[in-house]
Amino acid sequence: xxxxxxxxxxxxxxxxxxxxxxxxxxxxxxxxxxxxxxxxxxxxxxxxxxxxxxxxxxxxxxxxxxxxxxxxxxxxxxxxxxxxxxxxxxxxxxxxxxxxxxxxxxxxxxxxxxxxxxxxxxxxxxxxxxxxxxxxxxxxxxxxxxxxxxxxxxxxxxxxxxxxxxxxxxxxxxxxxxxxxxxxxxxxxxxxxxxxxxxxxxxxxxxxxxxxxxxxxxxxxxxxxxxxxxxxxxxxxxxxxxxxxxxxxxxxxxxxxxxxxxxxxxxxxxxxxxxxxxxxxxxxxxxxxxxxxxxxxxxxx
Numbered sequence: 503x504x505x506x507x508x509x510x511x512x513x514x515x516x517x518x519x520x521x522x523x524x525x526x527x528x529x530x531x532x533x534x535x536x537x538x539x540x541x542x543x544x545x546x547x548x549x550x551x552x553x554x555x556x557x558x559x560x561x562x563x564x565x566x567x568x569x570x571x572x573x574x575x576x577x578x579x580x581x582x583x584x585x586x587x588x589x590x591x592x593x594x595x596x597x598x599x600x601x602x603x604x605x606x607x608x609x610x611x612x613x614x615x616x617x618x619x620x621x622x623x624x625x626x627x628x629x630x631x632x633x634x635x636x637x638x639x640x641x642x643x644x645x646x647x648x649x650x651x652x653x654x655x656x657x658x659x660x661x662x663x664x665x666x667x668x669x670x671x672x673x674x675x676x677x678x679x680x681x682x683x684x685x686x687x688x689x690x691x692x693x694x695x696x697x698x699x700x701x702x703x704x705x706x707x708x709x710x711x712x713x714x715x716x717x718x719x720x721x722x723x724x725x726x727x728x729x730x731x732x733x734x735x736x737x738x739x740x741x742x743x744x745x746x747x748x749x750x751x752x753x754x755x756x757x758x759x760x761x762x763x764x765x766x767x768x769x770x771x772x773x774x775x776x777x778x779x780x781x782x783x784x785x786x787x788x789x790x791x792x793x794x795x796x797x798x799x800x801x802x803x
Contacts, residue, residue, distance in 0.1 A: 510634035513602060516666070517638065524664040529762055534571035535663040538563065540631045540639040541575060542662060544605050546672035547597040553580050553590055555655045557677045557685075558644065562710050564660040564674050568762035569713045570706060574642040578649045578677065584623045587647050591627070601669050602633050613644065622648040622735075650735055652728045653678035679718050684728035686711050687780060688736050690746065705753035708746060712772050713763045715779040720793040722800065726783050742785040746773050 507513040521536040541560055548554050556564065559572025579587035588610065595605040606629070613624030624646040631639045655675040662671050677685075686707045694700045714720075733740065751769040758764035758772070767775065775798060782788035782800055791800045 510602075510632075510636035513633045514636055514638055520664040520666065529760065531571070531760065534760075537573070537639055537641065538571065538663045539666075540603070540641070542660075542672060543599060543601050543603045543669075544575070544595075544629070544631065545674055546599040546601070546670075547605065548577070548591070548594045549672055549674055550594070550597055552675060554578070554594075554675060555580070555651070555677055556674045557646075557649070557682070559706070559710065561674075561676045561682065562713055564658045564676050565679070566713055566717045566763060567661055567663075570709050570757055570761040570764075574644055576644045577646070578651075579645060579647050581647050584625050584645070584647050587645055588625055588627065591643070591645060599672075601666075603638070604632050606630050606632070608640075613646070622646050650731055651678055651681050652684075652731050653680060653724065678728070679714065680720060680725045680728040681732070683711065683714055683720070683725060683780075684732040686714075687729060687744065688732045688738055690744070691733075691738050691741060692736055701747045701749075703747075703749070703753075705750035706757050708750060708754050708769075708772055708776065709757045709761055709764055711776045711779070712758075712767060713761070715775055715793070715795060715798060716763055717795050718793075719795060722783050722788045722791045722793070725793075726789060729784065740784075742781070744773075744777050744780045744784065746776070 507516045517536055517539060521532040521539065524535050525532040545556065555578040557578055558576025559570060560575050562569040563572065579590065581587045581590065592607055595607065607627050608630050609628035611626045613626055624644060627643040627645055629641050629643055630637055656678060657673055658676045659671050659673045689704060689707055690702055692702060694702065754769045754772060758767065778798065779793060788800050791802050794801050
């Protein structure tokens with residue numbers, strides 16, 4: 503077994519080499535795997551206490567290694583004030599872990615619109631990962647307080663994108679799957695802009711819904727409860743069906759190409775699948791039962 507790199511330059515070279523080797527034959531980009539590794543080192547510091555819950559695309563990746571890659575990290579803080587949350591995250595950046603990384607916040611921008619959630623307050627943080635004086639990666643953290651969960655966070659220890667000697671995989675506290683799906687659904691239903699007349703442009707939400715439908719089990723009653731709570735938080739009316747903007751088709755195709763779970767599923771097939779998953783719950787046809795991700799159908803317990 504080779505020894506861990508000894509210098510910042512050697513670490514950077516080794517991470518890049520291992521990312522390229524791990525990406526071979528998978529359809530994944532080496533840069534994505536390198537960033538995912540850096541995320542794991544940052545989150546190893548964050549999850550040394552239970553202040554935090556992982557949301558967004560990185561949370562989906564924690565569940566499903568073949569989900570889409572995310573270019574930022576979404577964190578929910580169990581605090582009421584966003585300034586306190588930023589201070590707490592800054593303190594987490596200074597913690598030690600079983601690697602030579604250091605992390606620093608290099609900038610902060612208030613989150614605009616907060617994804618149509620009036621009770622949520624947020625900040626966008628620019629981050630830098632370093633080994634010694636050498637910059638390894640820059641990324642963004644979208645930090646929020648005030649987001650609602652209808653279940654307890656799930657503890658997940660995801661596989662590493664590649665192995666490094668002496669480095670252990672951290673365990674994350676991950677946003678409940680039912681709340682994650684409700685968040686994606688309601689983001690699609692919401693209207694944005696000053697006049698609240700603009701549809702979401704986030705085709706990646708459809709990609710994530712496909713990943714959930716193809717890989718995770720759900721209880722119909724728990725999913726409906728999460729949808730009701732999220733709609734109430736966003737002041738959204740009830741709707742019996744998932745309405746996906748047709749304008750998402752090109753961006754969906756681009757995102758799906760680099761997401762192995764979406765292999766063979768074009769835009770129309772993705773919409774059909776997610777409607778078969780969500781519409782029975784949204785329309786009231788299904789208030790009990792279990793979603794079977796292998797058969798992609800609802801079944802009785």
